[in-house]
Amino acid sequence: MKRLSLIFSALLVLSMVLSACAPATPTPAAEVPTEAPTKAAPTEAPTEAPTAAPTEAPAEAAPATAASLPRKETLYFNGQQWGPVVCWNPYSSNCNNAMAIAQQDNARVTMFETPYLYNMLDGKQYPLLADGPWTWNEDRTAITFKIKKAAHWSDGTPVTAEDVAYTWAAHVKYNTATGAANKDYIDTIEAVDPQTVVIKAKLGPDGKAINPLIVAAYVSSNYVLQKAWTQKLEERSGGDPAKFMADTAEDVVYSGPYHKYFADDTKVVLVRDDNYWGQDPSMWGKLPVPKYLAHVIYKDNAAGTTALKAGEVDVSQQFNANVQDLWLKDGLPISTYLPDPPYNIGASLPTAFFNLASYGLDQLAVRKAIAIAVDYDTIIANAMTNQSATFTQVPRSLMNPTPGEQALYDHDAVKDLQWTGNDVEGAKKLLDEAGIVDKDGDGWREYNGKNLHYVATCPNGWSDWQAAIEVVAAAGKKIGIDITTNYPEWSVYQTVVTNWPLPETGYDIFMMWSDGAGPTQPWGRIRHLMSSEFAQTTNNWNGNWGGYKNPAADALIQKIPTLTDPNEIKAAYTELVKIYLTDIPSFTLMYRPQSFHTVNESVWTNFPHQGDGTNPPVPPLDLTDGWSIAGLYNLKLVNP
Template sequence: MRKLFLIGLLISLLVAGSIFGAEQFPRSETLYIAGHQWGPPTSFNPYAGNPAWPMHQGMNLIYETLFLFNLLNGELEPGLAQSYEWVDDLTLKVTLYDGAYWQDGQPLTADDVVYTFELANEYPLGHTVVWEYLEKVWAEGDKTIYFKMKADNPNRLILLNQLWTVFILPKHIWTKVEEDAGYDVVELRRFENKNPVGSGPYKLHSFNSERIVLERYDNYWKNKIYGGLPKPKYIIHPVFKSNDEGNLAFEKGEIDLSQQFAPQIWKMWEDKKLPISTWYKKPPYHVPASTPSIWFNLHKHPLDVPEVRKAIAYSIDYAKVAELAMTKYSPTAKSSLILPFGAEKEFFNEDIVKQYGWEYNPKKAIELLESIGCKKGPDGIYRLPDGTRLGPFKIECPYGWTDWMVSLQIVAQGARRVGIDIQTYFPDTPVWADDRNTGNFDIIMNTPAGYPGPTQPWARFQDALYSKGNAPMGQVAFRNWGRYENPKADELIEKIPKVTDKEELKKLYAELDKIYMNDVPLIVLEYRPWLFHEFNETHWKGFPTAENPYAPPTVLTAAAVKILWHIEPVK
């Protein structure tokens, strides 16, 4: 019997090793998370093209930001900084906490903040965009930073967004990194930063192709504010090859906190009686925060015909997308770039949507096509008056992104029923990303400004409609992938950040949304959470929920870092 027990134990350890790696960590001290890292980690440089977790936006574990965005109320909570205030229409004052320091013991001061922002003025980096609107940044003493915007081009929204998205770097370390890189941005980005020195509660312990391991930094400067140490000594992020692989580990209790798409997750607690939950116990289970959409290549005929695009919009069964593709995680999408709930709800105009928008109506799609002289061919597909067949159009998203793949299958089915030939195409993620950025597509799925923050819904409109400074077809673009152009839309997008009156803002957003509905450069398919919030309480308990909303459902990101001080190991 003892021999059989030892054999079983050995087998279980081998299986565990395949998930957790060769080195074992005490389970009661180790939090396993999933959904942030896809593919082997290669660089922990936040300026790399594809930095590894936890160098992702708002993930305050190694490096930290000035403030922490809270998805639940739209507020910026204290991070490295304890407060901010507008001292006049153009100048923002930020005050740091007393006593912040780097993990090497050096003090963190206002000079580090100024240095970090000035880096983006010296090199083209992720936050370089802020310098389109900033005139200067300067420090007064060790704790105070001033940001002054350009009088002729201010943008409060972009500046506020930088406060929670830009990691503050240690000047005393990164000046040497700059020097070693020869002050060349390409070399700066190539720096792999395998021993990052941040100001956060965790340090990089180890990494390989299968996992990333963080270890608690017990001397973290903010422990006294949070009332003690973070509960997990280690945080481990396994690298899974697919959602299915990660979801199986989650169901087995090998993952504690996940932001992967897990279809029909309610069956895990209703049918299988597992200690698993989400933010809500009922649909939509998660907090919607983004708008995955299909984008048209507006420079390809006949997709350059607005009526064709709008006919496709009428052909899509949005309720079916919410039910099947999003497995009830999304309310039925409306024809607006503004979310009809949460902090954006005050700008959503139902009357504009009813007058200029669309809904699932195949009959209306056919009427629209025939109104511009389309005739159906013997194969059931419509032709324009010039003889151009409506398809085949390739509609694409990455292979393995199962929720998006099902969404596009529903789109293709609906289009075919009204006489438009759309065929799905699921390449590997790098191919999809290159197709999207260079405009090498017919129709492609992506999310406009897929993160929440103080900039929404303005950022979504800018991502979708703003044409100035965008790269032409064939070159790499990072927004407006269909290369939409409309001077009036550009004008409104430039005007909104300068306006503070809520009533005027409502009118401007209504006008911008009307342009979107008339021209249909993209179509919102569904409302997706920014991050899925799923937890298994086999080993850890005390995660936030709608009934206990002490932190937002953003899986350790931004204000959700507070989770680490609240959860407890299961005895």
């Protein structure tokens, strides 16, 4: 009985595992861009669709339902939306609504719009709702910009300066995430006339703006929302901030080209508003090409990759390991922004932080030895499958690999401080010279008679980070420092690393992210990596989790936003890079793109790619974030 059941279960396990592996053999069928995916979800009820768009023009009565979107009018995404959408309320930061809401450096402008669009490729802000560039007043304390006359809401009423002002007032009144992050730097936002907005910066004791950078970034990272709708929401929530932010806002008024068509726990679909103001010649002059933006909610990366291979996904924002195999081996019509490694443009710097309170890690020699012994080429080749520039290509600093940021510091001045890694002999020598040697002959070095033993850690399941941490641990073993790895669940990990003090063991070397590309960068990233304002604090979601303090760095970080002379700025950044590479409070392990951007050209083509001739260049941010939305207007069908 037991034997039978065992054999049976063994067979069952085997057959399950084998069947899971079935797609491994590349089938020729995958090459045929079929219409099949559109019929993938026959069980979905399209009943929600009519209620979703009460203000929609009757043209909306198209034959399409959410269950069968016409493939040639739909652009499919993956890697953005995980789990079902909670709400459509742009004041909330818990909507889990990745297709419509993301107020960030490269704001997602499919449904709601910002006055300006940030372009990470040239570092400029281009007007969207705004008319022409914004201007500082003479003493750099206030920003003025105009709203386009053509801009109107989905209910037909015009977008006015009053909407901008009221949105800010609501953010402050209800202390939303946007309000909390900006109210120390922005004093008021006022409507001078229906078209003109003035943003007044908070002033320091010297009468200068505390942080002009953050004020200037506000215009491209935060949505403008309708005053009338906001008032309706306030009325509904009775002034209760919790209710205000928890509202699902199904009736929200928007200004963007898309809005909700369908959403459940299997997929999210946005549909184009054919009455969108942007078809006015003062903006795009036309409507974005795809009628629907659809995002099927996949279980994990593997499911997403399978769908991408099958042509069921057009734009993929997820880490596809060995992405080049998709075109080199499988011959699929799939490509990335760059034809060769690193395939995408690196924007953020995943970084390993030293817990400076850990035993021995207060010693520079130990930190430096570990940092220079790590084999970064292996991290990049294995963990990132070459989807990152190497440190020979882009020498380490505090800057991301974009040309704009690279030009911000003096490369020659810090040349001697930059390391490319795998310098085991150098690391050993450094430790020997510092007197940190193995005296008791157990193979591990001691500092003041105590073995150096560290735990390197990152969240469980973050596979590329885990693989990177493994390489860090291997480097320690090579230089006589015992580093083991540990992967707690994210829920545990995040509470531990964001709350000082860190535990005595288990979090000696740990990985976290750093900022990507945006209008405040690289200043914002440097602040988050080095500023002592975040050191040894609790509920710290900003950075400097290792507890690093250096007054010289703080002074520079405080000074940079107020500088205007490019030479002074460059000198200050160079000095910061020097301090960072000398003190080594943390060290970058790889470069990572702002978004992964892999496209399948089975149905759509003319996606942004290097040298695509667009001017200004369209960045590879999935055609939804910041200036990359311009790419939606350039798409073409492969077989019209």
